[in-house]
Amino acid sequence: MKKILHIISSPKGENSYSVKLGNAIIDKVKLANPGSIVSVKDLTVNPFPHLEEATLNAFYTPAENHTLENKKAIKNSDLAIAELKEADIIVIGAPLWNFGIPSVLKAWIDHIARANVTFKYSEAGPEGLIKGKTVYVAMASGAIYSSGPFQAFDFVSTYLKGLLGFLGMTDLTVFRVEGSAYPGQAEAALKTGIASIEL
Template sequence: MKILQIISSPRGEASYSTQLADAIVDKLTAAEAGSKVVVRDLTAPPFPHLEEVHLQSFFTPEKDHSPEQREAVRHSNEAIAELKDADTIVIAAPLYNFGVSSVLKSWIDHIARAGVTFRYTESGPEGLVKGKKVYIALASGGVYSSGPAAAYDFVAPYLKAVLGFLGMTDVEVHRVEGTSLPDLKDHALEKAIAGVDVTGVTV
């Protein structure tokens, strides 16, 4: 199994989303010996936000790229190659102000490319990144899986929607939540890890 792990929190080892993602990867590699793991840390250095030159490179034929456009499109090409090469993707996603971190949004902006990872057909859009298993390790200071705050979670719905648009429809969300709440924080990570079951995972 080839596993791609995406880190999007700048908090390093203190990050709950990264710790949960690490635990998911550990369970996956324990279940299938010989698995290969590629880690893409979007925070070091920060994955570039889209600028005009990136968009120019996306919509300019490769043979006509200027040196600047060739360099600009490199990040996107590398990210897409990693994505397509992986069997399983584990995305560490902290909930920041109800949404994803800016570097994770940038990564998505670079992997979502018409004609490369999706295409438009007569019957509608078609995702071209298929046959993948995706785990989302979502961390939040409050509880967003249920209750009144659930309506403010724009991380899980967004990621499931955009990944599905690209063809990745087998998506599991695992949450470490309540990390800022006195009565939940001490056992939040332990509870989240215990809830991860990779038995029978096939890709």
């Protein structure tokens, strides 16, 4: 039995390829781990706000000195980090938008990446503090980035691997529905993406 956290960042609902791919990953996880529980976090329904001065002040104030105002400013961040810690497996839906991730996903990342909470620095360098997780990224893109002329622009997978690895989540696999914008290729892209899922 695994606790699965499904992060959604496409506003396309059931028509979203990253959601379909994420659901297919979850189906396989459930098959391998009967009784698994899924918790869905749709960032397009409840988006995280941009970081503000009050949020940063609270981030950089040691927890033992937090005022009521500080606590209020980081309530959402604390909750998001607690959800991450609670999960065994995290499935992150990542539509490719303008060579990057949707801003709702970036906003969530800005709330979970916190010095001395989810990473810390020592003389030995940075250390991620969210350990022991399995992460599956369900990427969806109109063009193809895993090979060919656009491979040099495959920023999303490298960014997510780098960032989540920095926070300690180094066991990360990327699956892709890619090339859906090529005429007549959408269904085949979805099929190929789902068929590529190996846990």
